């Protein structure tokens with residue numbers, strides 16, 4: 001850079017700094033106003049009176065709640081915005097009788113005392129040319145400028161000129177903001193791209209919120225980040241609908257939700273619910289995976305029949321006949337009669353809501369048998385019989401969906417409920433997997449969709465109201481120290497006197513599952529991997545929702561595409577669909593993506609192959625390791641350790657060591673000493689994530705071990721932004 005150029009950049013930065021200072025002053029004032037509202041709000045709720053609270057005081061209290069809540073929210077919002085608050089500037093062409101207009105674009109709108117805009121929210125229509133203007137269609141823009149700042153200090157500017165020649169008084173500096181952003185080190189979490197959204201991405205972000213919006217494209221094309229910006233846009237464009245109705249974002253794993261969780265708050269939005277497939281159902285957090293063939297079984301639509309039968313069958317171990325004395329007369333209802341009553345009770349009701357109907361049906365059946373004396377007297381006596389109560393407690397208990405799923409541990413029962421639907425081998429595999437669940441005390445990710453399905457069929461579990469206990473009794477009986485001494489964890493001893501579950505079985509059934517929450521918008525990422533049963537689970541949460549669905553079929557790990565497509569369309573309902581296709585790979589250096597492409601094309605010839613635009617001049621490194629047959633080379637652990645040290649030396653930022661199960665032990669300890677820079681991870685869990693560099697251990701073993709084969713290897717080989725090393729055994 002020449003001295004004159006350095007001076008020119010410094011002068012431009014100084015100009016922008018002036019504007020940023022002004023914005024920050026206004027923002028501080030707005031912050032103070034928010035604080036005042038908060039203080040004022042608090043004083044409104046204060047009352048010196050005791051005794052009855054009059055109506056107007058009640059409404060004062062509500063008002064206070066609303067004010068304090070909103071003010072606190074606004075404050076949190078403003079404080080977070082300081083980092084990179086203003087990131088863009090547009091210089092627009094002069095219009096007759098008007099000076100050249102300058103617009104600043106930022107994370108939120110800020111106005112001065114005269115209500116003049118100092119910054120325009122990036123989602124407002126007036127900000128749109130910042131993203132849409134191109135030299136071919138400049139939309140009135142002469143120069144688009146991206147500002148980089150650290151805290152309140154402007155540290156750089158990057159310009160794009162949208163007209164053939166800049167006016168004499170306008171300076172143009174920098175090499176373009178996109179390339180600068182893509183070359184930078186990525187860190188541990190996804191960042192927002194609000195300063196460098198590209199025109200085709202902007203179209204998907206601002207597309208109408210009606211119906212289903214599908215975003216497709218190959219690896220690294222920005223599908224995820226675009227979808228998240230779309231969620232922020234929807235909240236801006238239709239806040240009433242989406243803030244009160246809620247937006248649900250579903251990703252493949254908890255590693256993924258941790259990776260993306262910063263993006264929306266950095267855009268000023270924190271009212272979005274992020275869930276991984278293992279924790280869609282409240283109170284369950286599953287991270288364990290079934291072996292691929294069992295996961296395929298649990299995810300398939302055949303499970304609907306199995307679950308239907310589970311939900312309707314007699315509770316295992318329950319009595320098979322009823323023998324009681326009612327009003328001095330002997331009643332005996334045999335198994336056939338009870339089965340008939342069970343069927344009739346379930347014809348148009350959920351099991352857990354049918355207890356009263358069942359009692360009536362039993363009473364009628366008993367009367368039909370007895371037919372002596374007054375009918376009404378008999379029915380009344382039946383209704384108040386303690387023996388009948390005891391029988392009902394055993395024959396028709398409230399059934400927790402998790403408990404019903406666990407019935408499958410019995411192989412004979414599993415054969416019975418899956419007859420004509422699953423093979424004996426598959427039914428036995430289900431039973432075996434259930435016994436494993438019981439041993440480990442943890443659910444698998446695939447179980448969650450089954451539990452949700454059963455939950456609908458059984459209806460919510462209705463608990464009898466616990467007997468009221470006085471404060472004194474709670475203290476006396478549930479003394480904190482006493483319980484601690486028994487080794488129990490306590491949430492809140494005075495309110496919730498829960499003990500944490502001790503056995504695996506109790507742990508599996510911990511807490512109560514409520515009805516599914518519904519949302520106004522559902523955003524599904526890595527949609528190609530959802531099983532049909534998972535589509536049904538998500539569908540229940542979006543029955544009245546609009547959807548954004550993101551995916552790439554070539555990265556799929558789910559086998560039966562047709563069945564999943566059927567379930568997906570059922571979840572969508574009859575809504576209209578619009579599609580956006582992304583074709584530029586912003587993540588991988590070209591050299592890395594070429595390597596990945598050579599793997600996927602032979603396996604999936606019609607894979608959606610994007611263009612990787614950024615070259616580094618460095619090819620992925622291939623290193624070999626020895627094994628039991630070849631001891632002339634060091635073993636995998638030693639070779640991996642050296643390759644990792646080389647990568648860490650070569651670049652800053654995050655590194656993943658991606659290993660198949662067979663080498664997991666050998667590389668497990670590699671992250672130590674790198675202070676959080678290095679993650680050791682299995683292939684399937686890398687979905688949706690990215691690192692500055694990756695170390696891929698034994699690609700052939702990755703293909704062998706994964707149900708998705710080459711598709712999973714394709715995912716693994718497209719996770720690195722800047723550098724990749726691949727370790728192979730010697731031939």
Ligand SMILES: Nc1ncnc2c1ncn2[C@@H]1O[C@H](COP(=O)(O)OP(=O)(O)OP(=O)(O)O)[C@@H](O)[C@H]1O
Pocket residue numbers: 178181182186191192193196197198201217218219220221222223224225226552586587687688689690718
């Ligand atoms: N306009 C942009 N400006 C800067 N960075 C961008 C832009 N678009 C995408 N990126 C970056 O490219 C990378 C890939 O984006 P993202 O993870 O959203 O892709 P994806 O299509 O979901 O990938 P995959 O399907 O492989 O998981 C991210 O680091 C993202 O921040």
